Amino acid sequence: MSIEASNSPVRIVVSQPMYFPWVGILEQIRLADIFVHYDDVQFARGFFNRVQIKTSNGTPWITVPTAGKSRDLRIDETRLDESADWRAQHRAVLAHSYAKAPFRDEMLALVDSVFAAPAETLADVGRASVMALADYFGLAEGRRFLSSSELGIGGSGSRRLFDIVQALGGAVYVTGHGARRYLDHELFERAGIAVEYMNYEKRTYPQLYGEFTPFVTSLDLVANCGRKGRDVIASGTVGWRDFEVDV
Numbered sequence: 443m444s445i446e447a448s449n450s451p452v453r454i455v456v457s458q459p460m461y462f463p464w465v466g467i468l469e470q471i472r473l474a475d476i477f478v479h480y481d482d483v484q485f486a487r488g489f490f491n492r493v494q495i496k497t498s499n500g501t502p503w504i505t506v507p508t509a510g511k512s513r514d515l516r517i518d519e520t521r522l523d524e525s526a527d528w529r530a531q532h533r534a535v536l537a538h539s540y541a542k543a544p545f546r547d548e549m550l551a552l553v554d555s556v557f558a559a560p561a562e563t564l565a566d567v568g569r570a571s572v573m574a575l576a577d578y579f580g581l582a583e584g585r586r587f588l589s590s591s592e593l594g595i596g597g598s599g600s601r602r603l604f605d606i607v608q609a610l611g612g613a614v615y616v617t618g619h620g621a622r623r624y625l626d627h628e629l630f631e632r633a634g635i636a637v638e639y640m641n642y643e644k645r646t647y648p649q650l651y652g653e654f655t656p657f658v659t660s661l662d663l664v665a666n667c668g669r670k671g672r673d674v675i676a677s678g679t680v681g682w683r684d685f686e687v688d689v
Contacts, residue, residue: 451613459568543665638679
């Protein structure tokens with residue numbers, strides 16, 4: 443699979459689908475020409491099915507319940523536990539927590555659009571969450587969004603990520619900080635593909651309930667700033683060698 447030639451380097455982001463993720467994921471989308479939902483990798487404890495919200499009592503988690511032994515399954519195989527109405531529960535918590543936020547209704551409308559979409563797996567909910575936020579902030583236009591499960595590229599680890607980026611014609615691979623622990627940077631470098639890490643600015647914006655924290659759901663940005671929150675989504679990147687030195 444390849445993309446049409448471009449005068450500028452093609453920037454690729456590969457990220458697991460996450461449930462209403464923090465602003466950092468939206469910043470990765472802003473920098474991408476092609477964003478790949480990495481949906482056919484093993485589900486593990488993390489941010490794929492849970493996210494923090496900001497309330498008068500701190501930053502509790504809201505979690506999408508999963509059925510069966512989800513730890514042994516891929517994200518796109520992990521089915522949702524529908525034994526209780528978790529969507530209604532999450533909506534009620536969000537409506538209460540952001541009752542005083544100026545754009546609360548816009549935030550709830552975005553949540554409703556995701557909850558109304560058909561979803562059987564955690565990957566379905568994660569993709570819908572990410573795309574709804576990207577659409578809301580005007581980040582989807584001019585970018586391609588793909589799912590790794592549809593690419594037909596096997597393997598694992600650095601080699602699979604490299605093969606995905608190469609197959610899509612990528613000249614730059616943009617990634618979050620977690621990849622620093624395992625990524626084979628030289629593999630990309632030998633092929634002329636630059637590896638860049640996110641340089642998160644964590645820009646502040648008006649929030650309810652005390653001291654600012656960037657590590658909550660992007661729904662917090664929607665509720666407090668509306669579409670003007672787009673100005674907060676502004677972080678750049680740093681080359682992997684400089685990133686290694688600075689960390």
